[in-house]
Amino acid sequence: MTAPAEPTVQRMVEIGFDRLRAHLLNQAELIFIEALSRQPDHAAARRLIGVARCKMGRFQEGLADLRAATILAPGLEVAWNDLAVALRDTGDATGATEAHARAASIRAQDPAAGPLSALTALAFATDRAIHRFELGDYPYVATIRHGGGRPSHPKLTAILEGGRGGYEGLIDEMAALGDHFGAIPMGGDGTEAHPYWLNAWCPPLDGMAITAMLKRHKPRLFVEVGSGVSTKFARQAIRRLGLTTRIVSIDPEPRNEVDKLCDQVIRKPLEHCDPAMFDVLQAGDIVFLDSSHRAFQGSDVTVFFLEILPRLKPGVIVQVHDIYLPDDYISGHVDRMWNEQYLLATALLFGEAFEVLFPAWWAGRDPALRARLTETVCIGPLAGLDPYGASFWMHKRG
Structure with a gap:
């Protein structure tokens, strides 16, 4: 051959x-x-x-x-x-x-x-991007208004700034997991049951946040909508930290083979699931959303934001992936026409239903938080690892 x-x-x-x-x-x-x-x-x-x-x-x-x-x-x-x-x-x-x-x-x-x-x-x-397209009879130009060398959205920035002390606390909890993180290899090919840092789906800071959140909250359930490398980070954390957390995977076709890592698999799109299944979640349980990132009529994102989020009990922790607030989507994502984060931004700007626990993108870009990450977490075997993440963690207020 x-x-x-x-x-x-x-x-x-x-x-x-x-x-x-x-x-x-x-x-x-x-x-x-x-x-x-x-x-x-x-x-x-x-x-x-x-x-x-x-x-x-x-x-x-x-x-x-x-x-x-x-x-x-x-x-x-x-x-x-x-x-x-x-x-x-x-x-x-x-x-x-x-x-x-x-x-x-x-x-x-x-x-x-x-x-x-x-x-x-x-x-x-490389931070500039323009995507021109038409839907129906209307032309659109997708471009970057916030971030990518331009100022971040000021009101969203102020909202995120209000949680700085909590983000610092989570980073310190990550630092305490140095031995755990140091055992994770840098590279891999995706066929392994364990995670590795330099993958293309769940960047380093997101894997660290998954681990730290699991250790802090010790949830009964970790429900993933969209599975893959994140599942591997979660399973490894559960096993090494001695947790009893059950992983439920909702995904019609995961990009990695993860069925053996899950306690329950639902191989169909979220929009085909009964929203009532989320009623079993209690305070401290985690919902990890990493789906299509597109809010269309009847899409998984629309169902999640309109039908599932409102019914979650207070204290349930929610993670939405590929969120770049207070910036727009990065240049490499502009032509994908993702729009999920604008639903989230609207919820944050016009209500107080959610408390932000950790905005990974912002934490990795803010000078003080980035310094805390590089000086206390990305050290030893992880020296030189860029603390990039795009997971947005929050929980429902009581």
């Missing part, structure tokens, strides 16, 4: 670009390292690894890569654009202004190009 051909350098860069836009920064960096080992003068790979490293807070390395990219491709606007963003974010106003001017001068050579964004509003090129 012939072995599959190795990807070309250009294909590797394309894959790394997709990982970067999905904020899988560790994976993106590894791909770019391999691409550059084969072709050290590849300007795009050098620029993109610089962006990835800056996003991980390793600005000295990232700036060196971005400067090298401008030498490799001095006439490329995007190289100067990204260097200007990194210099601005590190406080080098003079250097940022010079790089921005170079990018603007290159753009000015194209009569069809509009003006370059002001330096204060400039974002890494």
Whole structure:
């Protein structure tokens, strides 16, 4: 049997670009390292690894890569654009202004190009995304209004800020699980029954949050709507921490083989289930939602928010996955037309039914919380692991 051909350098860069836009920064960096080992003068790979490293807070390395990219491709606007963003974010106003001017001068050579964004509003090129589409007779343009180099939504930010002390407490509980986390391998291929950190579905901070929440609340039931790597994190935590939690998996077709890890499996879509099944959940039990992320008429998300959330008892813990509040969806998700988080945002803005327990995306981006994570959790065997997550944890108030 012939072995599959190795990807070309250009294909590797394309894959790394997709990982970067999905904020899988560790994976993106590894791909770019391999691409550059084969072709050290590849300007795009050098620029993109610089962006990835800056996003991980390793600005000295990232700036060196971005400067090298401008030498490799001095006439490329995007190289100067990204260097200007990194210099601005590190406080080098003079250097940022010079790089921005170079990018603007290159753009000015194209009569069809509009003006370059002001330096204060400039974002890494990988953070920009526009998706044009039509539904029925109406055209839409999906774009990023909050986050991605732009200010986060101010009122949502204020709501999340109000729970900072609780987030710090959960991070400290994660730090106490260092031995547990250190035993989890970095890589894998998805066929194992155990989790691994550098997967594409349940990023590191989400796996850590699952474990810490299970340890804190010791739920009787962990009900998943959408199963896979999260199930593996949950089962490993239950086993190693000596919990009696039962896992119920609702998913028509999990992306990983998890049936043997669950106590009950329901292999059909949530919208085909009786909402009354959630009435058995008690305070401290967990509902982990990771479904289609699209609220359409009769879809799983619509059923969850309109028919299941209102009937949950006070104290039931709810996790909604792939939530980037107080920002919009990240650039790699814009063309997927996800809209689930806007239902959640509306609930938070116009009511107090839920208390936010841990917004993983915001915690991983907030400077103080990120520092707490990198200095107390991502250490030892986990040193260098980017504390990226997109799980949003809350519970119903009494």
